[in-house]
Amino acid sequence: MKPTDIRVPDYFHKVVDCQWACPAHTPVPEYIRLIAAGRHDDAYMINWKSNVFPGILGRTCDRPCEPACRRGRVEENNGAKPEPVAICRLKRVCADNKDAEAIRARMPKPAVKKNGRRIACVGAGPASLTVARDLAPLGYHVTVFEADAKGGGFMRTQVPRFRLPEAVIDEEVGYILDLGVEFRGGTRIASMRALLAQKFDAVFVGSGAPRGRDLEIPGRREAAANIHIGLDWLASVYFEHVKKIGRRVIVLGGGNTAMDCCRSSRRLGGEDVKVIVRSGFEEMKASPWEKEDAMHEGIPILNYLVPKAFVHEHGKLTGMTFEKVHAEHDAKGRRRLVPTGEPDQFFECDDVLIAIGQENAFPWIERDIGIEFDAEWDMPVVDKMTMQSSNPKVFFGGDAAFGPKNIIWAVAHGHDAAVSIDKLLNGGDIRERPEPGVSLISQKMGIHEWSYDNDISNDARYAVPWRDKAQTLKSIKTEVELGFDAKSALAEAERCLNCDVQTVFTKDVCIECDACVDICPMDCISFTSNGEEADLRTHLSAPALNLTQALYVSDTLKTGRVMVKDEDVCLHCGLCAERCPTGAWDMRKFFLEMTHAGPGCHKQVKREAA
Amino acid sequence: MTWIAKPKLHHPTLTCNAAGFTRRDYEGAVSTLCAGCGHDSISAAIIQACWELDIEPHRVAKLSGIGCSSKTPTYFLGQSHGFNTVHGRMPSVLTGANLANKELLYLGVSGDGDSASIGIGQFVHAIRRGVNMVYIVENNGVYGLTKGQFSATADLGSKSKKGVTNTDSPLDMVGLALQLGASFVARGFSGDKPQLVPLIKAAIKHKGSAFLDVISPCVAFNNHPGSTKSYDYVREHNEAANKLDFIDGRDEITVDYAEGELIDVTQHDGNVIRLRKLAASYSPHDRVAAMNYLHERSAKGEVVTGLLYVDEDSHDLHGHLNTVPTPFNRLGAKELSPGSATLEKINAALR
Numbered sequence: 001m002k003p004t005d006i007r008v009p010d011y012f013h014k015v016v017d018c019q020w021a022c023p024a025h026t027p028v029p030e031y032i033r034l035i036a037a038g039r040h041d042d043a044y045m046i047n048w049k050s051n052v053f054p055g056i057l058g059r060t061c062d063r064p065c066e067p068a069c070r071r072g073r074v075e076e077n078n079g080a081k082p083e084p085v086a087i088c089r090l091k092r093v094c095a096d097n098k099d100a101e102a103i104r105a106r107m108p109k110p111a112v113k114k115n116g117r118r119i120a121c122v123g124a125g126p127a128s129l130t131v132a133r134d135l136a137p138l139g140y141h142v143t144v145f146e147a148d149a150k151g152g153g154f155m156r157t158q159v160p161r162f163r164l165p166e167a168v169i170d171e172e173v174g175y176i177l178d179l180g181v182e183f184r185g186g187t188r189i190a191s192m193r194a195l196l197a198q199k200f201d202a203v204f205v206g207s208g209a210p211r212g213r214d215l216e217i218p219g220r221r222e223a224a225a226n227i228h229i230g231l232d233w234l235a236s237v238y239f240e241h242v243k244k245i246g247r248r249v250i251v252l253g254g255g256n257t258a259m260d261c262c263r264s265s266r267r268l269g270g271e272d273v274k275v276i277v278r279s280g281f282e283e284m285k286a287s288p289w290e291k292e293d294a295m296h297e298g299i300p301i302l303n304y305l306v307p308k309a310f311v312h313e314h315g316k317l318t319g320m321t322f323e324k325v326h327a328e329h330d331a332k333g334r335r336r337l338v339p340t341g342e343p344d345q346f347f348e349c350d351d352v353l354i355a356i357g358q359e360n361a362f363p364w365i366e367r368d369i370g371i372e373f374d375a376e377w378d379m380p381v382v383d384k385m386t387m388q389s390s391n392p393k394v395f396f397g398g399d400a401a402f403g404p405k406n407i408i409w410a411v412a413h414g415h416d417a418a419v420s421i422d423k424l425l426n427g428g429d430i431r432e433r434p435e436p437g438v439s440l441i442s443q444k445m446g447i448h449e450w451s452y453d454n455d456i457s458n459d460a461r462y463a464v465p466w467r468d469k470a471q472t473l474k475s476i477k478t479e480v481e482l483g484f485d486a487k488s489a490l491a492e493a494e495r496c497l498n499c500d501v502q503t504v505f506t507k508d509v510c511i512e513c514d515a516c517v518d519i520c521p522m523d524c525i526s527f528t529s530n531g532e533e534a535d536l537r538t539h540l541s542a543p544a545l546n547l548t549q550a551l552y553v554s555d556t557l558k559t560g561r562v563m564v565k566d567e568d569v570c571l572h573c574g575l576c577a578e579r580c581p582t583g584a585w586d587m588r589k590f591f592l593e594m595t596h597a598g599p600g601c602h603k604q605v606k607r608e609a610a
Numbered sequence: 611m612t613w614i615a616k617p618k619l620h621h622p623t624l625t626c627n628a629a630g631f632t633r634r635d636y637e638g639a640v641s642t643l644c645a646g647c648g649h650d651s652i653s654a655a656i657i658q659a660c661w662e663l664d665i666e667p668h669r670v671a672k673l674s675g676i677g678c679s680s681k682t683p684t685y686f687l688g689q690s691h692g693f694n695t696v697h698g699r700m701p702s703v704l705t706g707a708n709l710a711n712k713e714l715l716y717l718g719v720s721g722d723g724d725s726a727s728i729g730i731g732q733f734v735h736a737i738r739r740g741v742n743m744v745y746i747v748e749n750n751g752v753y754g755l756t757k758g759q760f761s762a763t764a765d766l767g768s769k770s771k772k773g774v775t776n777t778d779s780p781l782d783m784v785g786l787a788l789q790l791g792a793s794f795v796a797r798g799f800s801g802d803k804p805q806l807v808p809l810i811k812a813a814i815k816h817k818g819s820a821f822l823d824v825i826s827p828c829v830a831f832n833n834h835p836g837s838t839k840s841y842d843y844v845r846e847h848n849e850a851a852n853k854l855d856f857i858d859g860r861d862e863i864t865v866d867y868a869e870g871e872l873i874d875v876t877q878h879d880g881n882v883i884r885l886r887k888l889a890a891s892y893s894p895h896d897r898v899a900a901m902n903y904l905h906e907r908s909a910k911g912e913v914v915t916g917l918l919y920v921d922e923d924s925h926d927l928h929g930h931l932n933t934v935p936t937p938f939n940r941l942g943a944k945e946l947s948p949g950s951a952t953l954e955k956i957n958a959a960l961r
């Protein structure tokens with residue numbers, strides 16, 4: 001293998017699994033250390049810069065970082081159930097404990113000098129709000145058009161209050177609108193043609209994926225009064241048009257919307273609430289923790305039941321019948337649901353909530369104004385890197401771009417679109433994306449002292465405490481999770497391995513004494529003859545079986561061998577560096593920050609060849 | 611030294627041996643030696659060898675004297691018995707322990723100062739008595755613990771860190787062990803674990819006094835140009851006499867060698883050591899030839915490593931003394947005090 005070029009930012013970025021997996025590339029270990037140090041304001045600002053909604057995301061994020069977290073891998077085969085660091089709920093800790101006054105003071109101020117450019121954002125969900133936040137302080141005049149009275153999008157109207165208090169939304173949406181953004185609440189854009197006619201310099205479409213899929217089976221029309229589309233029903237609950245539901249409720253669907261529907265039902269009079277899904281429990285789209293939360297509230301999840309009919313008497317819903325199925329796999333490994341032949345199952349109910357899917361809809365975008373739509377899915381054609389549509393001045397992001405995703409993806413799209421818009425209006429090539437800002441700094445403070453806590457915690461993941469069930473089921477507005485207290489937050493933060501503190505190897509001073517190999521608790525390091533990667537991976541101190549994790553390979557050493565480090569399960573404990581007599585190993589903090597819209601993204605970066 | 615304990619977490623693929631232990635279970639406390647000290651690598655090699663041989667830690671006694679090398683038993687086999695003697699007296703205490711309970715595996719760990727200077731008298735007698743043990747000298751040519759004075763194994767003409775030349779002749783512990791009748795003699799290098807681990811395994815499986823001289827650079831006081839015990843010097847002058855695959859019956863012999871290149875050595879309990887010859891003329895069965903070969907090579911400035919001598923029909927102290935099969939420490943009052951009638955009989959025979 002060729003020696004690893006650690007100057008390429010992606011190399012060390014990938015080692016920080018959580019940051020790499022985060023769509024907005026939040027510097028996770030940095031904020032976790034700040035929380036451990038009690039520096040909540042600093043931790044909040046790091047988050048705010050990257051992901052815009054720390055308080056909201058600290059309660060609701062889909063957390064793609066957690067399945068990626070190294071802690072989950074290093075705990076494998078080491079006793080208790082392997083679990084990642086509670087990255088998401090730690091984020092909430094800094095939002096809960098920050099000094100509100102101090103944070104206000106640290107927010108950017110509205111631009112003193114406007115640059116004369118006008119940007120329109122359609123919808124006030126997280127995608128549009130991110131565009132507004134990135135562009136307004138630069139002097140752009142950003143106008144956000146929102147059909148609802150208040151900003152926040154689905155974060156406000158879909159995510160129920162027992163998961164996300166309204167005050168948190170008001171606060172974090174407020175930070176953005178206070179940047180001199182023009183907010184036009186209660187204004188639905190009915191025509192893109194008309195909007196374009198207003199000669200904005202750029203238009204960002206962040207209108208979401210607003211349509212809930214219906215279920216056309218016998219009885220749908222007859223029993224319509226007690227059959228509700230989950231998405232619309234949740235919005236009605238938010239707007240308080242709906243204040244109660246029947247005693248017996250069936251929720252159809254296995255996604256997160258279904259979980260919010262069933263838990264909301266429990267709080268609005270539903271006593272016998274069940275979730276029924278077509279396929280297996282394991283295959284459900286809902287996150288494992290959302291399923292757990294629902295079951296904790298006494299909501300059973302029944303699987304392998306395909307809805308057949310709504311049963312009604314005298315125009316009133318009485319229940320539903322389901323066909324029992326099981327999963328079969330064909331030669332290609334594709335799964336099919338096959339009837340078991342058993343008699344259909346009937347469940348009595350008073351109301352049904354349909355949460356079987358969510359779709360885009362752009363009735364307000366005319367198809368003859370140069371914005372190309374994909375013929376098969378009727379979705380706008382959007383560039384994944386720039387978020388640009390076929391009209392160079394029109395950009396899409398969030399659920400409107402590629403179908404329903406989540407808040408953090410909407411934020412990431414917003415950042416990308418803001419960079420594109422800023423470059424476009426400054427005469428740059430929007431396909432040339434800005435390099436991230438990186439630094440790599442030694443953490444050595446003394447002979448065996450580091451500026452980070454390198455002692456590895458053996459604790460298992462801490463659970464976030466919940467409010468008593470009897471209390472939370474009484475009101476839809478009572479938040480269930482209490483958030484970590486100071487003690488458990490510190491202990492959970494200590495589980496983080498500081499994956500951004502990189503092991504950096506300097507080949508020229510290595511005397512090949514084996515000290516690092518001997519001390520490494522995870523058998524990461526080997527001195528061996530070089531070879532092809534596939535071959536090298538098999539004859540290291542421990543087999544390097546995780547192909548998604550890089551091998552760090554040195555140039556040829558004095559004895560003709562090379563140093564190979566498997567990054568996979570390194571604890572970043574620094575013992576290799578402590579035991580190295582010559583300082584060939586050093587622990588250096590790799591800090592990477594994405595370059596957002598602004599002067600930094602206009603620079604043409606030319607990296608010298610490796 | 612390192613302040614934190616070595617993390618408990620281990621590689622997910624780490625497996626247990628037949629005794630039910632992972633390799634990590636054979637570790638001890640975190641080392642307090644200087645970073646990069648060769649002694650730590652020897653500890654790692656001992657850990658690896660014991661794990662591979664499925665040794666039960668509670669059946670091992672580690673004995674050592676004084677010195678950085680003699681501190682190392684704290685850093686491996688944390689679940690075994692240990693004894694730190696006064697300076698240089700380890701061989702005598704080990705002999706006593708072995709007499710009391712011959713069923714443990716005795717690991718004597720010492721330094722060139724501990725064994726070749728103050729303890730030379732103890733060393734020679736333990737070897738010539740054939741005490742069943744593995745005797746490892748972690749040889750760095752200096753008194754590391756007392757800040758780098760030349761030891762008795764420092765080569766004539768080698769230079770100290772401050773530039774002083776050694777004017778005394780060196781004492782060759784391998785030569786001494788051969789002459790004193792050790793039935794297993796080998797030399798290794800802390801910087802070459804593929805060679806060292808099989809040597810330690812073979813020594814553990816040997817019955818009788820097995821002596822291992824392991825060159826182990828002292829990074830603090832003897833790893834400079836002019837030293838003959840530095841990493842660079844040993845790597846440049848290392849001449850391996852043979853390459854050893856330790857085979858303990860279970861392992862398959864997977865590598866094919868040409869006829870005449872291999873020597874199989876069968877030890878007392880049937881275990882086989884397979885040697886690949888590197889020096890064509892060298893035979894590990896001939897004590898006198900081995901001594902000659904070593905002298906020749908060292909005159910040329912080479913450091914010969916490998917398995918240098920092994921006696922297939924070895925004996926040990928208990929054999930020589932014809933002791934009873936039961937270890938002494940398990941003999942009860944009945945066996946030890948046969949009663950006044952028997953005493954009378956013995957006394958009568960002596961009158």
Ligand SMILES: Cc1cc2nc3c(=O)[nH]c(=O)nc-3n(C[C@H](O)[C@H](O)[C@H](O)COP(=O)(O)OP(=O)(O)OC[C@H]3O[C@@H](n4cnc5c(N)ncnc54)[C@H](O)[C@@H]3O)c2cc1C
Binds near residue numbers: 158
């Ligand atoms: C029930 C439910 C629960 C969810 N829970 C989570 C969760 O816990 N965590 C998570 O990460 N994600 C969750 N999501 C997904 C998440 O809410 C969305 O992915 C995210 O809000 C998308 O953001 P966006 O900016 O694309 O648009 P949205 O948040 O959908 O906002 C779009 C806004 O545009 C407005 N609008 C639409 N058309 C027009 C128009 N023509 N003119 C003016 N305004 C318009 C709408 O009124 C809306 O306010 C959930 C979704 C649902 C349905």
Ligand SMILES: Cc1ncc(C[n+]2csc(CCOP(=O)(O)OP(=O)(O)O)c2C)c(N)n1
Binds near residue numbers: 720750753
């Ligand atoms: C009776 C006695 N004399 C002298 C000393 C001082 N002393 C401690 S260690 C040592 C030499 C150790 O050298 P070596 O065995 O080579 O160990 P190393 O530190 O080099 O591994 C000496 C002379 C002592 N501790 N006790």
Ligand code: SF4
Binds near residue numbers: 016070495497500
């Ligand atoms: S251990 Fe910490 S730094 Fe490493 S991936 Fe997990 S959260 Fe990120």
Ligand code: SF4
Binds near residue numbers: 503520522523569
């Ligand atoms: S930091 Fe060094 S010693 Fe610690 S696990 Fe990683 S490679 Fe091993």
Ligand code: SF4
Binds near residue numbers: 647754828830
């Ligand atoms: S002084 Fe020398 S022998 Fe002692 S620990 Fe340091 S390097 Fe090792």
Ligand SMILES: [Mg+2]
Binds near residue numbers: 722749750753
């Ligand atoms: Mg010494």
